[in-house]
Amino acid sequence: MLKISQIWKNILLETEAKTTTLAYDLYINTLEPIGIYHDRLILLAETRALKNIVNNNYKDVLRVSAKSVFPSILDVEVITEDELPHVGSVAQEVDIPVSNKYIAETEDKVTFVSQYTFENFVVGKSNDYAEAVARAVADNPSGKYNPVFLWGGVGLGKTHLMHAIGNSLQRNFPEKNIMYVTCEQFVNEFIESIADNKSNPNAMRNFRTKYRKLDVFMMDDVQFLANKEGAQEEIFNTFNELYLADKQIILSSDRPPKEINIAERLKTRFATGVIADIKPPDLETRIAILQKKCNSKGYNLTIKVLSLIAEKITNNIREMEGMLNRIISYSTLVGGDPNDMDIVADALRDYADASNDIITLDHIVKATCEYFNVKKDDLVGKKKSKEIVIPRQICIYLICDILGTSVPLVKIGEFFGGRDHTTIMHARDKISEECKTNDVTAAQVKDIRDKIYNR
Numbered sequence: 001m002l003k004i005s006q007i008w009k010n011i012l013l014e015t016e017a018k019t020t021t022l023a024y025d026l027y028i029n030t031l032e033p034i035g036i037y038h039d040r041l042i043l044l045a046e047t048r049a050l051k052n053i054v055n056n057n058y059k060d061v062l063r064v065s066a067k068s069v070f071p072s073i074l075d076v077e078v079i080t081e082d083e084l085p086h087v088g089s090v091a092q093e094v095d096i097p098v099s100n101k102y103i104a105e106t107e108d109k110v111t112f113v114s115q116y117t118f119e120n121f122v123v124g125k126s127n128d129y130a131e132a133v134a135r136a137v138a139d140n141p142s143g144k145y146n147p148v149f150l151w152g153g154v155g156l157g158k159t160h161l162m163h164a165i166g167n168s169l170q171r172n173f174p175e176k177n178i179m180y181v182t183c184e185q186f187v188n189e190f191i192e193s194i195a196d197n198k199s200n201p202n203a204m205r206n207f208r209t210k211y212r213k214l215d216v217f218m219m220d221d222v223q224f225l226a227n228k229e230g231a232q233e234e235i236f237n238t239f240n241e242l243y244l245a246d247k248q249i250i251l252s253s254d255r256p257p258k259e260i261n262i263a264e265r266l267k268t269r270f271a272t273g274v275i276a277d278i279k280p281p282d283l284e285t286r287i288a289i290l291q292k293k294c295n296s297k298g299y300n301l302t303i304k305v306l307s308l309i310a311e312k313i314t315n316n317i318r319e320m321e322g323m324l325n326r327i328i329s330y331s332t333l334v335g336g337d338p339n340d341m342d343i344v345a346d347a348l349r350d351y352a353d354a355s356n357d358i359i360t361l362d363h364i365v366k367a368t369c370e371y372f373n374v375k376k377d378d379l380v381g382k383k384k385s386k387e388i389v390i391p392r393q394i395c396i397y398l399i400c401d402i403l404g405t406s407v408p409l410v411k412i413g414e415f416f417g418g419r420d421h422t423t424i425m426h427a428r429d430k431i432s433e434e435c436k437t438n439d440v441t442a443a444q445v446k447d448i449r450d451k452i453y454n455r
């Protein structure tokens, strides 16, 4: 039996890959699943306007996505609250067949985004090794490469490659028991099972068996384990058990094992197999990726527009896609041609404004304080202890780096308790240098930056 929330979650995953981020966030992800009525999925829209937008634009994609995961769902119906009483009795839990593409593991059904395949992954110098390793593992799990550790910056394709492995394994080795989790999911489940264990003595055991009976275990974003000792211990044991039984393990992170703030023995384990990094792609590869995305989403954009995007955004493919989507949705909105350079310029001006709006000096200060666990008053105050000075300097560096000349150094000095602008410059330059020579500082700056951008 599958709960309606579970069903909807899987359909969302499928839909996300097929729609623009904007449409997904604005419309689709706000719908609430009500239940299944015969062969239909009933969704509730908050307003009549939203219902109309979805009905006019996104019904097909919803229907196709639903059907591709759950073949017995033939249609999708969007209703508003006032129509609720007219809907017959809907089922909120159903015994529903799942498409062969997906493993039906009752609650913990693994679904891989169908668009994240090797075919849709553009290979260049920056990622060819990682891609080759991923393909080798997909063709021959528990072979030469075990464990596999993929690492690279945000939005460079780690999750895409893991799903590509998953999609390929499910097709070629349907009998294998494959699991993909984000590290965060694993940690949350672990914490829940500890809590549940008081009332249900089997909770912990169930959790352990689930992970230790796998043939292939994939865990995304393992940097999330930093500072979580209990979960690290659990992973360590899971890892050992799977590894000794010659099961395939694939991990990803935004940094190499040695730079993750975890127990030494776990770092060593993570690094025993193959470590493959993904770097930001070069210009040609970025353009090729944009072309591929255009093909799969049915956009018709000239090389000129794609080059413009690829030149503006150099180290995050997800952001590049965001800009691409932005141009399409803006041109649709104003009824213009997305290849008209004036339209493109307008779309991107708004885009830049929107993203600049989000980050202010306060955001940066808040993120730094949270990260180092220091009070704002201390951060901007006079204390000279190391625990305060380093966060202060990093914060100043980030303000200068992110906000650029929009906030004059004198103003930053005033904010930091009336310090001289030369003090601000000194802090900025010191951290900037240190980022190049000191891994710890570089990692801290990166963490806070990610926090600021909400990644």
Ligand code: ADP
Binding pocket: 116, 120, 121, 122, 123, 127, 152, 153, 154, 155, 156, 157, 158, 159, 160, 161, 289, 292, 317, 318, 321
């Ligand atoms: P990460 O997990 O490293 O943060 P993702 O795997 O989520 O990054 O990738 C972000 C987006 O960029 C996804 O939409 C993905 O399909 C796309 N992408 C990344 N690398 C490539 C590539 N080489 N070819 C095609 N698309 C890519």
Ligand code: MG
Binding pocket: 158, 159, 160, 220, 221
């Ligand atoms: Mg990812």
